[in-house]
Amino acid sequence: MCYNHGMIKWIFLLFLGTSALSYELQKEYFFTDHTIVSTDVFPQIGKRFELVRIPSDKLLFRLDANVVAKTFELNGVKIETGKVRFVTFVKKSPIDVTSLKIQLARFLTERYPAIEIEGISVIPRGYVEALPPEANAVFDASCALNGSGTFYVVDANGLRRYFDYSVEATLPVLHTTRKVSRKEVLNGMNTVQKAIPFDSFRDVPLSSMPQNAQRFRASLKPYTPLTIRHIEKMPLVLKNDNIVVEVRNGTVVLELIATATQEGGLYDIITIQKRDGKRSRAKVIGEKRVELQ
Template identity: 25%
Template sequence: MLIKTTLLFSLFASCLYSQNILQNEYFINHDFVMLSDIIPNAKTDDKKLFSLEKDRHILRVKSKKLIQLLKKNGYKEYISRHRGYIQFTKQSPINRSKIIAQIKKLYKTKYSSITIQNISVEPNVYMDQLPSSYTVHFQENSYLSRKGILYIKTPKRREIFFHYLISAKVTIYQAKNSIKRGVQIDNRNCQKNSIMLDRFWAMPIQDINRHRYQSKYNIQAGRVITVRNVTPLDFIRRGSVVNIFMDEANMQITFSAKALQNGKLGDTINVRNRDGKKIAVVVTGKNRAEIK
């Protein structure tokens, strides 16, 4: 019985993966839809399927109708996950290089390790040409997602909106196991991985060796570690013994004191010396501080 069930499942999976899934939108470069716009390898038996109406740049076809037309032309293995319409959009014949360069710059600035494979950009409305002068602007936190909306702004304050899609791999850190609050983030409890950029709710931390972090909350195993999950590492913990350094009359004086509070690099905290006197010091390293 188990073998029979396994065979049936394998057969079902085989049928599923042998089918090609239609996109919900196709971009075309002319006023008609060719078979090769949907099936690139159909060049040998290519033919016109639909024509766009005059002065229109979008054509919407019912997915059921398109599948029937493909079957009629000998392509029976196509299915659609969209029960409604499939859209064909005529691409604007514009030079996108300046906009693409700005998208690359944004993502490369935000991610210390990113491999960009492809970027596509399309205006929200069809246009024959771009303004001669413009600046590129992004929505807040747009770099957290593989797709987004941007706009260009002309000297006369005209705004034109575009949607874009970026295909890229980024380096992230994931928790190897559950990390409790207040624990230093390092190679013992997290692992560096390269994944396809999809969508993050917050910026992933970039380099645990250059920037020292500790967990702000409990972090579940397998979770991508972001700036929301961490805080700069405490170099001094409350109650610990701290080495205090002070320069006086070209001499360096060193003594020990007890930390009265936690301190991160560069923080000013209070310590208490052996005489019970409270002193303000600046954190300079692990259990090290200076009197400025």
């Protein structure tokens, strides 16, 4: 039998594509039917066969990952267990999580008005029979920084019921346009706003230019997404600024001009140099204004 070059190439690519398919076990699966079959674990698999029958009174059922893998192998399918030692099958909860999704969306939009939410997934950890009529979700600070995580609801018995969430969203975030230096002023020339996936942030991302003058805490590489930890308020007094010095003597206030030899924020004590070259200590009381100590 003869095959032309094109046919051989097609057969080779088909074999390569089939062999490249990989099936890797996850730690957890949800079920509605107590008879678990292969397509419950891998919906795209070609063969359908029984894996395990879970007792009708069980809401959770754990199975050794190697046993699952061996069952697939005996049916001609090779799967990977990865780092999974046990597979947990959890009965799907008969609850409506729409209100929890709405609360999560509100939580995020209150913190990031410009966020574009495309989808939200909320799945209970374990089996939850019912939710309170007015279930209030409790989100911690990490929920505002991560596109996936966990929150909880307190049920009618005072117990915490935990839920895993996943958010598909984009958020406009300021990025550096070039390498920036420590103490460089944040402005429209060294930053640009870009929409990026709302995945994971180490701190609150900067979605827009701050109203008050800010500067960089440290040098940053080009195209770095900015968070509040990257910036700080501009000091009221900068080194080498010409400043107004208030000298109080009872009810009399005299003003003179000096040079700041240090920078400082409100109420910081800094060193100044007078016109005669002498140095003194002064307290910052306003923008480019200090009070002699």
